[in-house]
Amino acid sequence: MMRKKMHLKLALTSLTMLLAIPVSTAFATSSYITPNEHFEVRNYAGNQVPALVDGSLAESSFHSPTSIEQLSNGHYIISDTLNHTIRLVEQQKVDSFAGLPIGYDNYSFAIGAYSDGVALEAAFNMPLGLAVDSQDNIYVADSGNHVIRKITKDGEVTTVAGTTVLGHRDGKANSAQFNLPSDVAIDSQGNLYVADTLNHAIRKINPSGEVITLNALSTRVVEYTPGYADFSGDFADGALAIAKFNEPTHIEVDSKDNLYVTDSGNQRIRYIDLQSNTVTTVAGSGLLAANELYVEPGYKDGKADEARFNSPEGIALVNDTTLLVADRNNHVIRVIEDGVVKTIAGIGEQYGGTNGVLSAATFNQPYDVFVTGDGALLVADSGYNRLKIVASYLHFAEATDINHLQIVVNGKVLQANDQPFIVSGRTVLPLRSIGEALGLEVSYDPQTKQIKLAAQNAEYIFNVDSNQAAIVENGEVTHVELDVSVQLKNGVSFIPVRFISEQLGYDVIWDKDMQNVVIRNLTIN
Numbered sequence: 001m002m003r004k005k006m007h008l009k010l011a012l013t014s015l016t017m018l019l020a021i022p023v024s025t026a027f028a029t030s031s032y033i034t035p036n037e038h039f040e041v042r043n044y045a046g047n048q049v050p051a052l053v054d055g056s057l058a059e060s061s062f063h064s065p066t067s068i069e070q071l072s073n074g075h076y077i078i079s080d081t082l083n084h085t086i087r088l089v090e091q092q093k094v095d096s097f098a099g100l101p102i103g104y105d106n107y108s109f110a111i112g113a114y115s116d117g118v119a120l121e122a123a124f125n126m127p128l129g130l131a132v133d134s135q136d137n138i139y140v141a142d143s144g145n146h147v148i149r150k151i152t153k154d155g156e157v158t159t160v161a162g163t164t165v166l167g168h169r170d171g172k173a174n175s176a177q178f179n180l181p182s183d184v185a186i187d188s189q190g191n192l193y194v195a196d197t198l199n200h201a202i203r204k205i206n207p208s209g210e211v212i213t214l215n216a217l218s219t220r221v222v223e224y225t226p227g228y229a230d231f232s233g234d235f236a237d238g239a240l241a242i243a244k245f246n247e248p249t250h251i252e253v254d255s256k257d258n259l260y261v262t263d264s265g266n267q268r269i270r271y272i273d274l275q276s277n278t279v280t281t282v283a284g285s286g287l288l289a290a291n292e293l294y295v296e297p298g299y300k301d302g303k304a305d306e307a308r309f310n311s312p313e314g315i316a317l318v319n320d321t322t323l324l325v326a327d328r329n330n331h332v333i334r335v336i337e338d339g340v341v342k343t344i345a346g347i348g349e350q351y352g353g354t355n356g357v358l359s360a361a362t363f364n365q366p367y368d369v370f371v372t373g374d375g376a377l378l379v380a381d382s383g384y385n386r387l388k389i390v391a392s393y394l395h396f397a398e399a400t401d402i403n404h405l406q407i408v409v410n411g412k413v414l415q416a417n418d419q420p421f422i423v424s425g426r427t428v429l430p431l432r433s434i435g436e437a438l439g440l441e442v443s444y445d446p447q448t449k450q451i452k453l454a455a456q457n458a459e460y461i462f463n464v465d466s467n468q469a470a471i472v473e474n475g476e477v478t479h480v481e482l483d484v485s486v487q488l489k490n491g492v493s494f495i496p497v498r499f500i501s502e503q504l505g506y507d508v509i510w511d512k513d514m515q516n517v518v519i520r521n522l523t524i525n
Contacts (some may be wrong), residue, residue, distance in 0.1 A: 032318045033375045034335060035344045037509050038392045041361035042524065044378060045094055046386040048353060052083040052101065052110060060094035062087065063110065065380040065387060067183075067314070068370040069130040069138070076370075077138060078380070078387070079127045084112035086119075086127060086140065086151065089387070098138075098151050099124040114145045114164055122157035124149065129183025129195065129250065139192060141181040148184060148194060148205065160192070161205050168199045168217070176211035178203070185251040185259070193259060195248040200233035202248060202261060202272065214272070215243045215279070222291050232293045233265045236279075240272060243279035246294065252317045260315055260323060265294040267309045269325065269336065282323070283336050284309050299330045299348045300341075307341035309334075310349075314368030314380070326366040326379065333369055333379060333390070345377075345390050353384045356523035357507045363388070393518055407497075408518045409437045418492045420517065426484045427510065427517050428494035431462075438504060438519075444493065451486065451493055455504060462486045462495060471503070 045057040053061035067079035075090040088097035098119035101110030112125030125144030132138055138151040147162030167177035179198035186192055194203040204212045218234040233246025246265030253259060259272040268284030283304035286295040298308030310329035317323055325334045332346035345358045352362030364383030371377060376391035407414035416433035431451055435442040441454040449464040459472040467482040487494040497517055501508045507520045
């Protein structure tokens, strides 16, 4: 298995994608709706170019965004990891919020550093997970500096814990040591929890400033190639004092002040019950083989204890039993609900930057997922340096009038002189209007009562008052039978919407609540 050990990545190049993660301190989002056929994936902010550019959502640039959080005013904060900054998304624009690069390397990529002070004069080194407390103070897992930082609501950056020297040491916060901390989370009592990734540990910083390791440290040594050995994480459920982790990268606090942990190297989601001091596996499977640093990754939906992940990262906790997971190297967003894992966005094991319906859209190393107040999902699509949004098509359509059935074509309401209607449970549309909206040539022969729709590579022939149709491709004729007949009403021909739309490769859904027939390209810009 290929090594993905974080400290080797850091030593090799700043270009390499990092084992990173985010945090959301908001516990539950009552407006959350499991993404369904109405949803689609679109760009929200940033572009594919790795750069540090403020401005409008479309003009802004990120370099490996890895964590999403929200302030009490509704604005989003983003860990822009390889720009070594914290960014602010507000009112359709992106601004730098804290941190600045101290320079650029030979590849023109930002160089991180360490310094406290005024937010935009302070320096970070690969900031990862974020947490926000009730006073809008922001906590940052400053991974490359091996410290935990705090940004006050007044914009002052201080160091909460750590010495900037990697290691493992409990005790007073200013003398404690961490090794690539990847995430932070806050409970209702003011305890700050840290996913201390390369120590394979979950650490606790209590309100008095003492750092405590909660689980057993791994003593496992792996000879991952002949003659080369290294310490590695391990796996053990059970009592917290003897439980073991393998590169934990994300922590989420639930309503009981217990912890969900993304145990990335074990390809699992774990749960720490701090009342009973036990650790259990919520989802994920696979064995940690001898001389392997990590559990073999995989991709499989289904029962939680049989599901497979590939470097799961950020979690959004919807309620005590429903979690969203950014499954980074499977390039998908998964949901864990009622003991079942299901992919809700993206194509498993296939990466890309395609937007569109959920079954056609692709991501590139999604690191975090965040539930917005209106039920949409924001995704930190790190590999393409973008924030993406997973939301209902209604967020992108014109205002609709639900007094009668309407047609929405690629986000715009079709303006037709004749209203569609329903026959035997099937929606029929005015042929000329829908044909022109889909870019087809429409003709009618009154003698044969045949209607022809000419597409680029095929011709579709319909007979009025008949459910018989023909498809002509490359000179070959295929006869088909429609669910309902072509209708003639007040001199206007109506055809079944689903047949012609799906023949042309469009996605078609029926929105009962809004009385909309929605026709969309499978992929969108």
